[in-house]
Amino acid sequence: MEKKTRLKKDDFVVVIAGSSKGATGKILAVDRKKGRVLIEKVNLKKKHVRPDQNNPQGGIVEIEGSIDASNVMLFNQKLKDVTKPIYKVIGDKRTRVCKKSGEEL
Numbered sequence: 001m002e003k004k005t006r007l008k009k010d011d012f013v014v015v016i017a018g019s020s021k022g023a024t025g026k027i028l029a030v031d032r033k034k035g036r037v038l039i040e041k042v043n044l045k046k047k048h049v050r051p052d053q054n055n056p057q058g059g060i061v062e063i064e065g066s067i068d069a070s071n072v073m074l075f076n077q078k079l080k081d082v083t084k085p086i087y088k089v090i091g092d093k094r095t096r097v098c099k100k101s102g103e104e105l
Contacts (some may be wrong), residue, residue: 005069006085006096011105015042016083017071024075028064036066043067066099076101 007013007030014024025040043065051058071080076098084099096105 001012002032003069004032005032005037006040007037007069007072007074008096012075012077013072014075015039015067015071016073016082018020018067019043020067030055030069031066034066035069037069037072038064038066039072040064074105078103 007027009027009030011027012024013027015021020042023039023042025042027037028040029038031037041064044062045065046060047063049055049058049061057059074085075081076083079098079101081100083101084105085096086099087094088097089095090104097103098105
């Protein structure tokens with residue numbers, strides 16, 4: 001069963017709970033089945049990589065780990081504050097709108 005989330009790829013978010021609290025970044029991927037998001041340069045984990053053609057040296061690489069979608073909130077850069085996205089029907093299109101300012105996201 002998919003978990004509902006109003007977050008999308010390339011949204012700018014801030015982490016509101018957990019060990020990375022206060023960190024901001026752009027969403028790289030959303031996993032709706034697990035209810036998790038991957039955020040750029042947040043929740044970094046070290047992974048040991050074997051040498052291959054792309055990486056002949058091998059070694060230890062830092063990759064982003066996923067965070068539960070309930071622990072992040074959309075960040076409005078114009079208001080410099082967190083906000084909730086709501087959906088409004090404008091004409092015949094359904095669009096995401098900032099709840100605080102009313103502007104389209």
